Amino acid sequence: MKLARHEKIIELIQEYDIDTQEELAARLNEAGFKVTQATVSRDIRALKMTKVAGKDGKSRYAILQDTQPGLGDQYTRVLNDAIVSIDVGQNLVVIKTVTGMAMGVATALDALKWPEILGCIAGDDTIMCACKSTELAEGVMEKLGGILNRR
Structure with a gap:
């Protein structure tokens, strides 16, 4: 269940500019995952998510990949x-x-x-x-x- 939830979180943050844990929890609940804000908080840490500036200047959640040495x-x-x-x-x-x-x-x-x-x-x-x-x-x-x- 956790793996499926993590996959859904990745899908959601790629599709929507989500900027709060509450918004992410609401979208997960809409998708059939019964989660609390505490669960979302743990998932954010596990996925190493952080906030980045969106195209409109507002912050949004993203996953920063450490795929290469140095500064990507x-x-x-x-x-x-x-x-x-x-x-x-x-x-x-x-x-x-x-x-x-x-x-x-x-x-x-x-x-x-x-x-x-x-x-x-x-x-x-x-x-x-x-x-x-x-x-x-x-x-x-x-x-x-x-x-x-x-x-």
Whole structure:
């Protein structure tokens, strides 16, 4: 049942711009899957779904595939569409994003597997990346600026 539900979730997010767990649960219930919001939340984590900017600028759920080493087109798009500003405070890189996009950007940063980043914590529109040192944090900011073609 779980596998069929996951397949249906993938089908639904490809067909519709779904931006809330409640909307996803409603569509699953309409499709005959009796789910609660808690089940949908677990499915979102299991499928490694995140929110990305849709064509109309609203956020929507998507599954980011880590199919290639380095920085894939999907990650570049997420970073470019969502990042508003980047700043450094000692060994922390603080990234401001469009509202609701911090989790997607943090997922993309984690997928980069940059050795200088110890880990990222994402809120709604802010990410804190802990780096191994102040110097490495400055380097991460420069690398991100290069990806975004900004300084």
